[in-house]
Structure formats: C-alpha cells, structure tokens
Amino acid sequence: MLDYFFSEEERLLIDLVNRIGRDYIAPHVREWDENEAYDLRPIKALAQADLFGLVIPEEYGGLGWGTMALCLAVEHLSKYCPGVATTYAASFLGAYPILLFGSKAQKEKYLPEVAAGRKLCAFALTEPQAGSDAAAIRTRAEHDGEHYVLNGIKQWITNGGIADIYIVIALTDPKKGARGASAFIVEKGDPGFVVGRKEKKMGLRASVTTELFFTHCRIPKDRLLGREGLGFIVAMKTLDYARVGVGAQAVGLAQGAMELALKHARTRIQFGQPIYNFQAVSHTFAEMAMRIEAARALVYQTARHLDSGAKEISGPSAMAKAFATDVAMWVAERAVQMMGGYGYMRDYGAEKFMRDAKCLQIYEGTNEIQRNVIARELLKHYRD
Amino acid sequence: MHFIVCLKPVPKPGAVKVDPETHTLRRESAELILNPPDLYALEMAVALKEKHGGKVTALMMGPPNAADLLREAYALGADEMVLLSDRAFAGSDTLATSYVLSQAIRKLEPYDLVLMGKASIDGETAQVGPETAAWLKQPSLTQVKALWPEDGLWVAVRFFEGFEEEVEFRGPAVITVEPEVNEPRPPSLKRMLAVRALEPRVLSAEDLDCNLEKTGLAGSPTQVLGVFTPSYDREREVLTGEAEEVVEKLVSLLRTRGLI
Amino acid sequence: MGGFWIYGQWQEGRFHPVVYELLSVARRLKPALKEKIVVVVLGPEDRREEARELLRYGAEEVLFFVHPDLGYFRDDLYSEVLSEAVAERKPAVFLFGATAEGQALAPRVAGALGLGLTAHCTAFEVDEEGRLLQIRPSFGENIMARIVSKTRPQMATVKPGVFSKAEPVDEPEGVLEEVKLAAVPGSALRRRVVRTLPRKESPLSRARVVVAGGRGLLRRENFDQLFELAELLGGAVGATRPVCHLGWISEDHMIGVSGETVSPKLYIGFGISGALQHTVGIEGAEVVVAVNSDPEAPLMKRADIAVVGDATRILPLLIRRIRELKG
Numbered sequence: 001m002l003d004y005f006f007s008e009e010e011r012l013l014i015d016l017v018n019r020i021g022r023d024y025i026a027p028h029v030r031e032w033d034e035n036e037a038y039d040l041r042p043i044k045a046l047a048q049a050d051l052f053g054l055v056i057p058e059e060y061g062g063l064g065w066g067t068m069a070l071c072l073a074v075e076h077l078s079k080y081c082p083g084v085a086t087t088y089a090a091s092f093l094g095a096y097p098i099l100l101f102g103s104k105a106q107k108e109k110y111l112p113e114v115a116a117g118r119k120l121c122a123f124a125l126t127e128p129q130a131g132s133d134a135a136a137i138r139t140r141a142e143h144d145g146e147h148y149v150l151n152g153i154k155q156w157i158t159n160g161g162i163a164d165i166y167i168v169i170a171l172t173d174p175k176k177g178a179r180g181a182s183a184f185i186v187e188k189g190d191p192g193f194v195v196g197r198k199e200k201k202m203g204l205r206a207s208v209t210t211e212l213f214f215t216h217c218r219i220p221k222d223r224l225l226g227r228e229g230l231g232f233i234v235a236m237k238t239l240d241y242a243r244v245g246v247g248a249q250a251v252g253l254a255q256g257a258m259e260l261a262l263k264h265a266r267t268r269i270q271f272g273q274p275i276y277n278f279q280a281v282s283h284t285f286a287e288m289a290m291r292i293e294a295a296r297a298l299v300y301q302t303a304r305h306l307d308s309g310a311k312e313i314s315g316p317s318a319m320a321k322a323f324a325t326d327v328a329m330w331v332a333e334r335a336v337q338m339m340g341g342y343g344y345m346r347d348y349g350a351e352k353f354m355r356d357a358k359c360l361q362i363y364e365g366t367n368e369i370q371r372n373v374i375a376r377e378l379l380k381h382y383r384d
Numbered sequence: 385m386h387f388i389v390c391l392k393p394v395p396k397p398g399a400v401k402v403d404p405e406t407h408t409l410r411r412e413s414a415e416l417i418l419n420p421p422d423l424y425a426l427e428m429a430v431a432l433k434e435k436h437g438g439k440v441t442a443l444m445m446g447p448p449n450a451a452d453l454l455r456e457a458y459a460l461g462a463d464e465m466v467l468l469s470d471r472a473f474a475g476s477d478t479l480a481t482s483y484v485l486s487q488a489i490r491k492l493e494p495y496d497l498v499l500m501g502k503a504s505i506d507g508e509t510a511q512v513g514p515e516t517a518a519w520l521k522q523p524s525l526t527q528v529k530a531l532w533p534e535d536g537l538w539v540a541v542r543f544f545e546g547f548e549e550e551v552e553f554r555g556p557a558v559i560t561v562e563p564e565v566n567e568p569r570p571p572s573l574k575r576m577l578a579v580r581a582l583e584p585r586v587l588s589a590e591d592l593d594c595n596l597e598k599t600g601l602a603g604s605p606t607q608v609l610g611v612f613t614p615s616y617d618r619e620r621e622v623l624t625g626e627a628e629e630v631v632e633k634l635v636s637l638l639r640t641r642g643l644i
Numbered sequence: 645m646g647g648f649w650i651y652g653q654w655q656e657g658r659f660h661p662v663v664y665e666l667l668s669v670a671r672r673l674k675p676a677l678k679e680k681i682v683v684v685v686l687g688p689e690d691r692r693e694e695a696r697e698l699l700r701y702g703a704e705e706v707l708f709f710v711h712p713d714l715g716y717f718r719d720d721l722y723s724e725v726l727s728e729a730v731a732e733r734k735p736a737v738f739l740f741g742a743t744a745e746g747q748a749l750a751p752r753v754a755g756a757l758g759l760g761l762t763a764h765c766t767a768f769e770v771d772e773e774g775r776l777l778q779i780r781p782s783f784g785e786n787i788m789a790r791i792v793s794k795t796r797p798q799m800a801t802v803k804p805g806v807f808s809k810a811e812p813v814d815e816p817e818g819v820l821e822e823v824k825l826a827a828v829p830g831s832a833l834r835r836r837v838v839r840t841l842p843r844k845e846s847p848l849s850r851a852r853v854v855v856a857g858g859r860g861l862l863r864r865e866n867f868d869q870l871f872e873l874a875e876l877l878g879g880a881v882g883a884t885r886p887v888c889h890l891g892w893i894s895e896d897h898m899i900g901v902s903g904e905t906v907s908p909k910l911y912i913g914f915g916i917s918g919a920l921q922h923t924v925g926i927e928g929a930e931v932v933v934a935v936n937s938d939p940e941a942p943l944m945k946r947a948d949i950a951v952v953g954d955a956t957r958i959l960p961l962l963i964r965r966i967r968e969l970k971g
Binding site for chain 3: 397420477478479482503505507508509510511512513514515516517518519522523524525526527539543544545546547548549550551552553554557563564598604605606607608609610611612613614619620621622623624627628630631632634635637638639641643644
C-alpha cells in the first residue's frame, strides 16, 4: 500500500524475482516441502538471472548493488518459498566474509564464481555446545608449516554439502577465548572435511542443513580471512549485514501468508457471505497489514542505513530481524486461523508458512539474543 | 556460429479480438507476449551459443510496439534484435508470413540455423517453419528435441508419433523445436539493464526487397469467409445447490446411466 | 488433371489410420465436388501390395511414386517429389493428416508452390461455386472459421481422430497407377537411428472415462486431485492448453486443437470454460459433464450435465463420495 519510491532498477529486480517465483518456484513448493527435497532448478534460475551477483562488485562479475537490493530479492522470494530464500540468503552469509574481509587474491579467486552462481557459500559458526554462546566454540585451527589443520564439529549449517565454499570460525589461540578465533575458507573436497547427515526440520524444508566434520583437515595458509584473532569480528560483522536479510525474509513470508489467507477469506462463504465480511476476520487482516508494513518499513530503512556506510549497524539490524520475524510468526499463525480447517491441512500452504516462520525467530541469532544486542547498543547510544 | 530465432508476438490468452471485417486477429487491441512455445527455440539457440560460441539474432515480424518483446528476448540471451514492421505485412497468412521471414533471413546471412517454436498459440498452424524453409530452399526439421554439431554436420533428434529419429544434416536449415524439451531460463538482470539503451533494428518491406504481391492480405491465398459459433442441441440437466448436495445428485445421475 | 488428392502416409509398413479417415471425407464430399479420389503414395516398389489395399476403401486411384530412395520420410525429398507431381497433374484438392509427418510435409509443398494451406481442419463443406470450405476453430475464441483458398489445389491438414474411418467397398473400382521415378532429388537429411517411444501411460484417445481440468481449478494442487478421480473411475486425465502452459501437467495430456482427440463414454470437465480450442477435442464424448461456478460458460451450455459450483470444492467431495461407494 505504501510507496517506497523504488528506483527503476529496483522495480526491474522486483519484477524479475516475482517472475522466478511464479515460474520456477510456486509450482513445486508443496512437493519440496512434503519430500524435504533440495532442488537445484530454482537455484539455477536465480543464477541465470544474475541474482547471486547482487551485492558482489562489478569488477568481480556482480552487479555491485547493496543490501537493499538483496533484501528486496529475499523478501519477494520468500512470498513463494521461504526455504528457497534460505538457501539463497545463506549463500550470501558465506560470501559476505570474503566481500568484507577477503584479500584481493581471495576475492579474485572466489567472488566471480559466487556472482555467477556457479558456487554456493555457507557460513559455519555454530557447534553442538556453542549456539547463542558463540564464544564457546571448540573447533581448533593449528599451524603446520604452510598449512592450518582444523579439528572440530560444526552443527546446523545451512547449505552444508551443497555449498562449495565454507567460512569456518575456529580457534587459533584457545587461551584468548573469543579473541583467539579466526575465520577460514574451507573448500568442498579439502582433505579431512566431511559433511554429516542432513537434518530433518520442521520448516524451511526446501533448504539443506547439515553437520560439518573437520578431522585433521589441512588447508593452505592463504585461506585465512583477515588475520588471526579476527574470527569473531568477521562473524559479528557478517551477521550484522545478514540479519536484515532475515528481516526481509520475514516480511516476504508474512506477505505471502496474508495474501493466501486473504484470498480464502474473500471467497469462503459461510452463513451466506464471504467470511471477510465478519469483523473478527477483517480486523485480523487490518492488524496483519499494519504489522507487515511496519516491519517492511523498518527492514528497508535498516538496509538503506547499511548501504549508506553507517557505522552503527548492530542495533538496527537486530531490531529489523527480531521485529520482522516476530511479525512473521504472528501473521502466519493468524493466517492459519483465518483459513480454519483449510489452514491446518497440508494441501493449502498456510501451515507451511507457520512452520517456516518459526525458524526465522531462531536462526542467525535467536530473537532473545537480538534483544540482548539491542539493549546493549541502547546503553552505548545513550551513554550520558 | 550464427543462430536466427524467429519469435512471434501473440495476444495474451484471453485478450483476443477478431476484426469483424476481415476476420483476422486485431493484434493492436490486445497485450502482446512472446509466443510461449518459441521460448524453447530461443533457449535451445542460446544454449548452443554458450557451448559453441557465436551469436543469436532474435527476429520478429510485428507492430512497432512489439519491440519490447525483442528486448525481452535479449534479456533471455539473444544478442541482436530485428523487427520486421510494415503496414504491408498486415493480414499475412502463413505463406505470406514465411515469405517475409525468408526475405529477412536472407538479409541476415551468413547463418548456421534458423530456429522456431513448434506452433503459435493463436494460429496453431505449425506451418511457418517448413514454409520458410521452402522459400529458402533449405532443409527443415520439425518437432526437434535435441540438436548438436558433429564433424561439420548437425545431428537432430526429432519426434514423430510413437517414435523418434536421430537424423544428420548439413546446415543451414530451419528447425522447429518441440515444446518442453528444455527449461527456458529466466531473464538475466544484467541483460535487462543493458537492453534499456538498445533499439532493435527495424526493417520495412522495402528494406527486405519484398514483392508486395506476396505480403499481407494480397500475398495470402487463404481467406477467412466468416466465423460462426457452433450450436449444440442436447438435453441438459443443470444441477445447483450446496456442494455436497450437487455431488450427491451428480453421483446418482451417473450411476443410473451406468457411467460409474 | 484435377482430383481429390490424399497423402498416403506410411506408419510402420502400413497406412496411418488418418489416411482411411481422409478417404471417408473424400467419399462424403464426392457428390458435391465430383473429383476423382486419389491417394498419393511414395515408396519403394515392394510396398505395391499394401498400396493397392487402399482401393478397397474407396480410393479411385492410388498414385504410387516408386523409387528405392523413398524408403522413409525425408522432408525435403518427399516435398520435392510431391510438388513436382502437383505442378504436373494439378489436383483440385490435396489433404494431409495433421500428423507430425503431415505437418512437416504439407507446408513445404505449399511453400514451394505458393499455395494456401489450412491447418487442423475439423469439418468441410462445399459452396455453390464448388469451392472447398475448410472449417477450423479460430483464435482461441469460441468461434469456428470458414476458410477458402484462392489457389489450387486447395490444401488442408485434417486432425486425426475427428472423422470416422472409411468402410471397405464391396467392389473396388479404382486402379493403381505406378510411376517409376528414374531419379529423385538428393536429400540433405540422413536418418541414423530410429527409436520407438514407450506408449504414453495415459492413452487419452482410447480412455473410457476422461476427467479434465482447466484454469478454474486455480492451483496445481487442486489439479493433481484429478489423478485420484481418474484412478477411481479407471480413466485418464486431460487438460486445457492454458493449464499445460502453466506447467501443471505435461502437454501429453492436452485435449483440443493441438492436443489429443478423445471419445470416452464419460467426460467430466472441472473449471473448464470450454473454448473451442479445447472442445473440438471432445466432440466424440458420449456424456459431457461440466463443473463450473459460471452457468453461462460455453462448456456448461453444451454439457449433458451442468454442475453449478466451485470446481475446487466439488472435485474433492466427488472423490470422497465415489470412494465411499466403492467401499
């Protein structure tokens, strides 16, 4: 309803993503969800449409656009399938560390492949004992001549197995705790790197989540990102950029759920009239629309804030992520309710949005952790 | 290699109007789209170009406003855009259309293959491909499923009813591509951005050295005398009511007639 | 000079069924057109006896062009032989089956000789001037077009399965005219392999029950339920063209002008408005049931049983009810 004054390029992008959603995603969504199947076809379509190059600079074969463009792409994909959007967005989560901290040689080696969509990325921080408490990671990276040797386990890694490039956070100096972590690029096929089993998930079932095992995994020294000890800076900065994308995913998901339920409410006849005529129903939609628009405005403004080169980005990103994903969960649940029995049956799509939405409140930092971040940033901002 | 792909602008389904005078389609009144079956031909040509090098020319006969459809073809991988537009082409049947296309194709020499969709969704004749080949005095292969170069020759797999044949031939030739034999790609964002600064080459009947007796209504031997709506005189049962109710009525009707 | 020509298409050493259908068309039009019925056959001489068989089905002449190189269909070669024959003998009418081969061949002949050609005809009439009026569905709208050709021969392709096959005649009177070609033009095509394709899993054209869906089913998920119903009724699933283009189902299931022609005992169309492009394919259905919320939709008008209601709701209810009945 609101006009966000998109540029001509942004409009082209939105139309293109919707076309991909309609033609390459919508016809298969139910099948992917039912079979918990990853399908290469929508990823290939996104690659052919140049969408893996959105934020990659032109010199590396990308479009050189910003976070706002990425958010628009993720939002509109999520209207069709938040699972496909997860695969897409998680690849950027793995590409951002190279983009932000990579050397020229590393950028030249990896970014053109990423921009062309020939290689997917993944970001590996979480471990069995280190979720919200990321500093509790145990994966080690030790010097061995011209190599590092990695040992450890990463858990719940999106794009595990389907990605070619993995950003792995490991401890180079365990004594220093969080300051002793470093970020490495591990490639599919590196010796000692094995992908574990695929997790069975409640939602986002078109995406792939696995464990990663590193057993005396030897990688050349030039795979270090930035310098030793920078691991957590790399991780936190990357997440600051990526979280607004989760917010965008939430906005798209909520929009998709609302549109689905609205179509139902306008055509479902009970007591001789469309149920939308009943105020309990129409007010619910009014509430959905308000919340979605507020979330969208926050996500867009945060994305533009990031693109402006602003320094203070942790707080806004956390707000956009937590607020929008809470809205998505609320809207998806209401959408199921508005569709009644149709909402609950797996044939009609509403309950899938609800299952998908749950993960958005959990991954890339739980919404509880986001509130910690916001609270901490608040004190910094109002220091006096 | 040079691949020419002929594309047809067709009215978006459901938006067709027929001219009451000539009984031909009034194209100007409807929103135009690229004929969906043509997308498989374009994809086949673009994939061949990517693999073996060369360029793809998108060729279209249509009104001036069809230029945007050629831009779409560019976004889908075509490199050159050529629009054949002239009042003298209006009202062409398949013979006159294929004549104009063949005149344009001659102007685009040298080329290796001409590719087209199997049929258009408005006329549905499937005739323009072989007719164009006849004008050009070249081989034609219809309903092609796969195509590749081999030792200076082309090899095609094409469908017939109940069987397919693998056939080798020397180009240039005119190929019509069977629908659904590949997955047409989405537009490339980079190409969508680049094509904004490009204009298709527009060629008129004069540019093509067309004999005007062979184009448009004058060059079209088939003539629509009239149209009519068929009538059906059948006894009809109309079932109305709540869904559960009509289903019950339907089932009992079908059972009495021994149909289920 | 003159003659009502029919292209005698081979299929696995015999004639394609559409050849017999074209013979019945020719025989029906004979009193009005008064043209000699000629089937034109190309092939090597060992096919002579098969070719002669056509006389039993009412051909008044079988014009058999013989050359060893005519052993299998090649677009350029066949069209050159036919074009030459047409230019020399000037038939009044030349019909082809709208098969893959017929559709590849007829336009090449038309293009080479600058002739009009009408595709996928479903009916013919003869006007007072003795012209052949070629009738086909037009432009996806709910209309049929009557088309004439300004050139001779008047050429058309005819949809297989629309016309009944010619019955054998008691006393064949025609003759086989064998034309031995001294040389034929070279062909740019060389067949390397022929592969028989597996029979389609849903032989729509022979199905006793056809359940078909259109855009009114709104979503692919709804459309997919047709398979359940088809299985319950022992039938096959059909579709309209838009639905195939939406990717809900492959084009093998398309019924209509460029798809299959069906003649089941029972046809049920869910959410199908009934554009002629589709309904020409169900002419042969004995009982037509239409389910549509719009009682004015063309298919509802021509149905034997018109069910007014939301197809997306009626379909699952019908499946449940029939399942109950079957226990």
